[in-house]
Amino acid sequence: MTWEAAKVSCEAEGMELVTYKSLTEFSNIYSSERYWLGTSWKPFRQQFQWVDGTLWSINDAIVPFKSATEPNCLEGYESCASNQNCIYLEYSKFGSQRCSNTYQSLCQTSTYKIMYNPIFTTCTSPTSIINAATDTTVVKSPGEMITYTCDFGYELSNGQTSWTRECGVDGSWTTDSNVCVVITCTSPPTIINAVTDTTVVKSPGQMITYTCDFGYELPGGQTSWTRECGVDGNWTTDSYVCVVKQCKAPPAVSNSNHNTVAVIYPGEKITYTCGPGYYMSNGQTVWTRLCEWGGTWAMESNSCSVITCSSPPTVINAVTDTTVVKSPGGMITYTCDFGYELSDGQTSWTRECGVDGNWTTDSNVCIVKQCITPPAVSNSNHNTIAVIYPGEKITYTCDTGFYTSNGQTVWIRFCEWGGIWALDTNSCSVPVVTEDATTMSVTTDPPVGGCSCNIAEVPNTSPSIQTFSSFKVEVKTTSAYRRSLVSAPDDRVSSAVIGYMGVFILCLVLAVPLLFDVLNIFSKE
Template identity: 25%
Template sequence: MLEFSLTSVARRFLVFFALLSGIQGDCGAPPKLINAIPKVDIHGKSFPPGTTVIYKCLDNFYNIHAKSDVVTCLAESKWTNIEEFCERSCLDPPRVQFANMREEDKQSYYTAGTTVTYICRNTHSIIPGIDSVITCLDNYTWTAVPVFCKGKSCGDPGSPPNGKAIILTDLLYLARVNFTCDDGYTLIGSPSTRCLRKGDGVKWQNKPPVCERIIASTMTATFSSGQTKTDVISIGPTVKLSGDATTHIPATTALITPTAFASGQTEKDDKSLGDCNRPERIPHAELRSGELKDTYPVGTTLTYRCIPGYELIRGIIPRITCTGTSTWSPEAPEFCQGKRCAPPDLENGRVTTSTDYRLGAEITFTCDFGFRLIGRNSARCTLAGGVVAWDYQGPLCQRIPCFPPPEIDNGSSDYDGSRDYDYGQVATYTCQPSFTLIGSKNLVCTTKDGKNGEWDKPAPECKVVSCRRPEIANGNVLSPFQASYPYDHSLTLNCNEGYTLTGSNIIKCGADSQWKPSVPTCLFGTTITTTTTTTTTTTSSEGETPSGPATVPTVSPTESREETTKHEIGTTLSPVSDVPKDDSGSVNYIAISVGAVVGVLVLIAIVVIALKYRARHNEKGKINTSGPTKPYDVVPQNPDIALEEKSTQNV
């Protein structure tokens, strides 16, 4: 029984520890992040509650905003929350020869849009007009580093008197200059110098050497009185002759005459006797082996080779020989010429100066029209590491850009923000529905100064344009009927027979919805002059009744009888010159003429009726003589006034 109780208790403890271990279990693998990983290897490890894991950013990613980089395993077997804390960055800015990055721009990371400025070192200065700034782009790469530094100049290296300086490349930092002496002079000092750093600038390493004149040795000869002037002897630098005895020293053969050297006479030799002196330095060449000596015996041959950066001139044998006249042959040799740099290749540009691409040559770059030059406009063929190459690989000829085309109301261009417009490219405009484009729909990117782009004309406008169909009195519009017309639409007009058109017979709908030029008028061919004589009353179109002078026509002798009759009955005609233009109330001479004829006929009818009426009453008076008479007065020529009875009597 006791054994059973112990076993039961043990089992309960086991269950308790099992439950406890379930509550306090591991958290499992820590969370995975996209741009970061744990600092330590977590493979095969357990993570009980309280364990912390620290993360580190991947290469080119940084904890820019100082977010939490740690997770902790909690008691409930869960990791604390963590969010992405690493952001992409550009790599460290590239190193630039002869320049350093500005200290204030140095960072541990570089986000997109970050700029870095370089400063030239003491041995160099910045090229005017070149920006020494690079930018971290959106794809986390740096913009190209321009060539913005050029070496400082050491200035004129000077040249020794009776000698000259040979400039191998240029006078800038690290340049080298060789020195040579003229014929008859020997070089004392360093045969070359270099432009090196000195303090905050540059300075030539050595001063120019000294060129000293070469002094010939002295020779003494004694002749016996019996020697003839045609005796030939062999002499060296110093020869002594006594009587008929002759001392021979291996040398060149020379002709000595008694007249040249009397008994006991001394004279200086002049290089035509004896060995050759040290040869002059040959440009761009050096001895193939050994060093130059002060003197060489006759017949000596020296062989040369070209120094680095130079090559042998075709067909030339690089050697000199000491001749019997104590001179070197050839006298002033040139064995070597500079090697050629590869022909420059400039896309959208060309080389405008120098066709010689050999060492030391300088070339100038020019971009094609429509392109602008970014970088230096020149380069020099130099020697670097034993190889000739251009000290500048060439600028960039960039197509001249224009700013985005201007925005317009009620319309737009084909610019979508994803591209730029360069020289020669066209921006096209369109208008929204119901709007008309006024101006040119195409703008071309051009340039005036060869550097900056600009649009060749102003941007167009989008407007609502509608011209109403024109009305022309005594004329017609020669086109199918339309109530309105769009911008720039043309119409042709003409006048009725007997009328003359004043103005243009072709009009166009303008941007202000008006016809251009204005609608013409049709004028009748006859001109009538008028004068003002009386006052009459007329009614205006607004209903007012102004008083003013009336016009009475003055008829010329050439007018017809019908026209005279019109004036006699009071018809008023307006002068042709006063006819309102383009007005519905314009004078219609045909209507006036018809009205005048009708008026005359009516007047004649009234007169005839009045005469008949009078004749009838006269006949009645003659028949009835006994009765009272009723005389009447007839008022002729006034059809608007009725006959009046003079007196009334009843018989």
């Protein structure tokens, strides 16, 4: 048994390990067995001490009975470097050895020095403790200790994870009420802008996952990480922080570019601009894209492509060049047809192709071009018409005493297509009679209705009569023309008979259908 077990076994019998302090006592015992003596090294005293409390050293009387170079601690060293702190007896000589070595024991009473070697007792198997383990492979003897250790994830109620029990002199182990219970992990620390499952009770060795709130991430781009519950119920620590998730590089759009921003946070925008000659489907060239919460770009389908202007709308009474394909910003010219103009007198105007490929609109309408105020003719006046359209005419009348070159006082002028007046050289002036004029002549219009009018020459016998080289008379103003429009009276009997017969036949034609209708009415009654 160990030195400590030997000491305990002696005390269990009401004795103690022997304390041989004289040469006589050592000379009375001789045995080849090794026995523990009741003395051990006391480091704090730097001497050996008997179990009765007395000390002894290299100068003690028993030293001659020591084995060569034994005990080590008597060679003048301040401590036993080899940990041979206990004294044993062999062949009437003593030496030092580790106290854990197994030798027999010698016991004595307080009155007699006797050799007594208690029965060497082997300790029973230690009691099993649920959720705890101990070393059962080493045979223990009385006075020795055994250590119980709680399984991983378990602990005692005082927070410890191990304890000892001692083997008594009877081979049984001391008892206690220690129980290993599950270690419950503490509540995991709160992380700003992150969540974890706190509803499940965790035990040591288990993991818990932290997840950044939506729109947040770790600096490395991850959104979750784990912490482990240690054997002491505390969670491992780290320096993770959930920061606002930024938008990555904006997606490229063909035929466009965007302004570059180093850091783009949710709520911020970037601007896309179509390249020269390219437009969006709505005709615009610039649009913005929003960085949304969560670090994603807002959905959009904008693209930049070449836009061809649509066919220009048709305008009545106007033409335009539709053979040239126009692009946004291009102009097209409308021109009113000949004889038409705009309300402001213009005959052409332009429309622009918008960025969406559609043409600008206006209310322009080409209307018939009117003749402007007729030109004035000296010594005459004309009837006034507010609106004068092509085909209409105005009448000029010479002032009293004034005549045209053909001797007339009235003539007309047509408004021709295009809003211009018919060419006219008429003018009104006072006729001049030469002193040698003896006749005046009148020229009539060409024959009307087979009536020929000859030019008659009338001698001018009066100095007060003006003469003309020619004089034109309107045919419709002559009495001959008027008579041609009225039936001439005819007193012949034959004419009267023919007239009466015509009237009778006309009345008969009207009366016959009426007579048949009357007869049908009476026949039904």
